């Protein structure tokens with residue numbers, strides 16, 4: 001029990017620091033410190049999160065989400081449930097091709113899960129109950145990256161459990177995936193576009209900014225596959 005609490009506390013502090021340093025840092029540079037320089041990269045005309053109240057509420061929601069994520073991983077990794085998990089520490093246990101391929105595969109699986117979970121959350125039965133929290137800002141900032149209702153936060157993380165139980169993953173692959181996922185999330189909520197948005201494979205900051213602005217488009221997370229197949233892409 002003590003081990004679980006220590007793990008949870010460390011993970012929560014680490015995730016919160018990462019959120020404030022990288023997410024908060026990006027917000028400060030783009031919107032405050034170098035505002036004039038980055039003006040030409042802005043996606044929406046209005047300035048992001050003009051209200052301080054909005055940002056405070058996004059930070060509160062994000063900290064609750066990060067606590068839920070930390071609690072989830074503490075339970076899965078430090079209790080007897082941990083014996084079900086196929087995480088490994090020695091790269092030699094599996095072939096090189098698996099060690100190389102498991103990270104991109106994880107991203108593709110996450111993208112697919114997210115697209116369908118996200119579309120479900122936009123159904124009128126779920127939207128007001130669990131997903132409108134994330135949509136409070138029509139022009140999101142990186143502070144909104146984890147601003148979810150607690151029920152949505154749970155569904156944002158729980159998909160990894162069957163993966164951990166059934167798929168062998170090196171622990172560094174899991175950690176790398178967590179970083180990729182975090183950075184992609186901050187990119188989606190940046191409010192500024194630094195890449196090409198058309199004819200690309202990847203979901204751009206513009207795509208997710210439009211999702212917050214128009215609600216009924218661009219449900220994807222990393223890629224555009226599902227949005228293109230089901231004609232939900234909008235630029």
Ligand SMILES: [Zn+2]
Nearest residue numbers: 118122131211
């Ligand atoms: Zn949404």
Ligand SMILES: [Zn+2]
Nearest residue numbers: 134140189208
């Ligand atoms: Zn969003």
